[in-house]
Amino acid sequence: MTGERIVRRDVHRSGRVWSEQALRVLADTGEALVTACPPGAQALWPALYARARSEGERSVRTEAIHAMASGEWELAAGVWQETELLLWKPPAAWFSINAFYTAAGLRNWYVNFEHPTCRTEAGFDTFDLTVDLVIDPDLSTRRWKDEDEYAHVRRLGIVSEFEHPAVELARAQVLDMLDQRAGPFADADRWAAWRWNPAWPPPCLPHREGAGPGMPGSPPGSPST
Template sequence: MPHGRFGYGATVTFEPGQVVTRRYWRGGLCTWVQPMRVIADDADGLLLWSPVGSDVARLVDADGRNPHDLPVDELRDPRLTVGAWERYDVLVLMPPQAAYSVWWFFDDGVFAGWYVNLEEPCVRHPGGVDTTDLVLDLVVSPERRWEWKDADEFAERVGHPLYFDRATADGIRAEGERLIGLVEAAEFPFDGTYTDFRPGPDWPAPRLPRDVEAAVRDR
């Protein structure tokens, strides 16, 4: 994802404690907006935190469908809809130039497993980071048992003009398989790093602006 795609220029760095937005785009539509607190921004990548109850906005159409149900160009009158982040507190690492992010899930402070979200390398802007979700994901248990997620949806999107051709899809799966190798070898970031993470006791849950569309106007 080159910087020119979104019109942003020089690299932006973020400070610990800062709240930024993590956004997904597809076909000119913003499909996801999540405000997250910066834990670190260093050689390992951008590390972000969001607890249960914080805001997240997802693209939902007039029939209640979302981009998991249909390609984005088939959604009827889609709008960003704000809800609460549920079930797990989440720590997200976006390594530099990586085509994935790694998520640590915590259930009432106890590490509950990893999630690997395959996505285009992020583009930074002053308010946060933009990427494009690549549909296929991995779920990894604390014991490092893994399984593919959304494989059927991924297969259905191959060949769609707003998604990926066969060669690109093969590359996405190959990156997932490379990460599976790291999981099985218990290599970073699946080596126990951050599994004992604890948030600051006084950190408020990140919130989106009242007008969520305002969070995507700087595209």
């Protein structure tokens, strides 16, 4: 239902939660689940990723990846900051297409390669597979991001030999969507004009209802951005 609060979770194959993000539903159809959040939306992120983001230390991010491989990590409370997020997630796709907005408008498109959607009572589960594609607002330029990190998580076995071909196929699918102006790219101008409904407060995580945006450990943005 439009305006409903849901939770996106990244869930490791061990069953442990890697991250949580509070979102609101914009649309839910057979084509895609479309959600969004503004600055102030609550989240839980790996403490090491939050530290890497706040300190700008790539080595700490690498440490977080090793923690993921070992299955041992701690989560830190956070809030989404800096941008409004729009997230378009086809149910069976190994990716989501995201758009980030500032006061000046659409900053960029961002394709996150991840597990297909697994619906839950609270929202949906997936799992970020590290590699990303950044696309300019007018769709004219694209660049791959975190290729080195993706190679590293493959070496560590975080991305399995089963998952890698699915990611490679998803990469080709996204590039074809771009070339054909399909999916959200078919309505790129309409999505570029989208903004968060100011009547909606930033969504909270269910078990953190009432907590304010100044929670300890809040990093300056999502680990994925």
